[in-house]
Amino acid sequence: MKNVGMKAESYRTAVATGILYAPAHCIELLRNGNTEKGDALKTARIAGILAAKRTDELIPLCHPLPIYRADVEYELFEQHVFITATVETIGPTGVEMEALTAVSLAGLTLYDMLKPHCEPEDLCLDQCKLAKKKGGKSHYTRALKDAIPASIIVLSDTVAAGKKPDTAGLNVLEILQEANFKEIAYQVIPDSPEQLLALIEQQKNHYPLILTVGGTGLGPKDLTVETLQPLMKREIPGLMEASRSFGQKRTPYAALSRGVAGYIDQSLVITLPGSRQGAKESLIAIQPALIHLFDVQKNIPHAGGYQ
Template identity: 40%
Template sequence: MKTVLTNGKKINNMVNITSKSNTLRIAIATATVRVSNLETIEAMQQRKVPKGDVFEFARAAGLLGVKKTSDVIPDCHPLPIEFCSITYQIEGLSIIIMVEVHTIYKTGVEVEAMHGASVTALTIYDMLKPIDKAVEIESIRLLKKSGGKTTLQKDEIIFKAAVVVCSDSISEGETTDRSGKAIVTRLEDFGIETTNYEVIPDDFDLIQKRTKLLASKVQLLIFTGGTGLSPRDVTPDAVLPLLEKQIDGIMETARRYGQERMPYAMLSRGLAGTIGKTLVLTLPGSEKGAIETIDAIFPAVLHLFKVMEGKRH
């Protein structure tokens, strides 16, 4: 949660996750409840605790805890819980609670898993305290989480990129480039060095010449501009005949991502493919459209280079 000042007053805002993509997110959390004697363990196992079946009551409470996390923890986003498992293991005088939560969403479920584990532990504590005054909760911790960009490992390949801005108006000095420079900045976030940056007019032959030259020098070639439907938008038309393998899924993902944010993303004719071992991408000419495309496909798209080297998925 970020704190900003408005008219001298502090206002807390939730973290903005609108730029993120839905991915499978998994979290596993654990909590440990320790009792003081074996009689308490036996009472639980034999379902003789006066307040009822401890395991089932606590499991139901834990499920509610997972689902209601955003209601009690202010900065947690409401999200769909698509799977939740609560299991128990008894080791001596300790009851070990394991909570596993899955979702397909823009943010992780580690807090939901830990909240579920804590509610389960508190319910066990509450149900056992009439027969065991020394029961205590020892620990609540996250064991594992996966999903999202933070779990994608950086590739060992050293990437070099070229960014080419296709625009008549920018090449003639009538307007200034923003999308190309924004792409260069975003690539830096992924450890990718842009060794070539240039602006050229919307010229079919020139775009093809630059594609052939740069594809032999860099691993990643990105064009921005000329992907629309105006008479001078020819970037995809020039690049397509040069591609050795077209990868439709990359731009399908980008257009779907963009369409969720503005209604005209479906009109982009951007394409993706390879020339040799170089990935070629054609992005929209608007700064917003270019950045949204990067957000939609990176860093997952970089896995392509491992695949091209023959490494297993």
Template identity: 50%
Template structure:
């Protein structure tokens, strides 16, 4: 199964459709409830809902997820029944396969109930397709359009060459993969004066995003938060709240991060933890929000203000 541990949980929905041909006489039998095996529509509806719950057991790469809503609707055509299934969840992966499985199972149920009455040459399932999906990266963009970013790593040991940087490089790579132009990547010791100077120099260039990596803990040398905070003209506490909540579901130590985020003029500034895992989880948690800030609100570009 694909690893989805770094995917954020969002409200997701999928709608699938399909049809089963039963002939004009078969449509009349279903409509008038004259089928020997019972009410075709209600049996097919139940079969579809049961199939939604069984999808991970049928398809090896589907993750078991909480199904919060599943609806099946049927429409009579001249010689067929049209089937439409909508499934919703709040999860890290979508429900497209659940919706498609629901339509497939409902159609098979109709087939089974109608085969004593309709010639098998007439019975035909076709047109099963995904009609719509929402949520996840489809709705909440995770790709920036040429936003400029800088990554500043704060670590005494890395700056002294005693160990390699993995967290900062991972963040820079993640931003590049998300469409950002990573205009700067640098390593500084945990010295507030040096960070203060570099922040001023970077802010003068008006990048879209500055990410610091490291110095958000409780050690005596962890002063990134104290250094960054005076630069923030508008704090955005929700970003780091989301990051801590995301991390807390994966490690009990995420609560200890003191990271902050906000706007410094037209630049978004975020303070990430110094561990690679913590930095990667933070980026995964807040990337949709960062893209929304930079692309939809266009903070660092000339505009009249507000949303576009």
């Protein structure tokens, strides 16, 4: 089963459709609710809804999901029934298979309840397919349409002194590259407010996005927030709220992060935790929001100092 533990939850919808071909007199039985087994449309609707809710039990590698809505609708024609299933959830993965399973089981239930009234070759369940889906990476993209530059500043005495390798900053670099950021500056400096201030002064207005890595905790040298927050003229508290919420579902220590986000002049500055996992989770949580912001924002600055 695919690991979806690092995927952010989002509102997801899937619509699937299918067609059951049947003789005209069978369609009339459906219309009147008069098969020998009862009202076939109502029974098949319940079957489809139950199928959506139990898809993970029927298809081996499907994840169990909370189903917030499942419905089956019909359109009756002269010699076929058009079946539509809609399924909705808030989760880390989509509900396409739930919608397809709902259509399939609704169609099979109609088939079962109509077969006493016609020959087997008169019934055919056909064209079961996904009609629409919304949510997740297909709706909330995780990559920029047009590449823009960014900067990563890693704050760590031990990394700067060469006593241990940097993993957190390089992981952030990899995520930004996959998200279509380009010309990414990468620096490692000690836990020094003075050096951080100097770099921010040098880079602001040159990079649309500046990410710091480290210094957001409660240690005596964790001063990134105290250094940068006074410079932020427009904070975006929702970004760090989302990061902490995402992280806290994976470790209770995420509540201790004091990270902040906001604009320093023309640059969006975001302070990420110094641990590899903490930085990764924080950035993954806010990545769709960042991509949306930069895709719609105009007059963003460029590396090199021109605008």
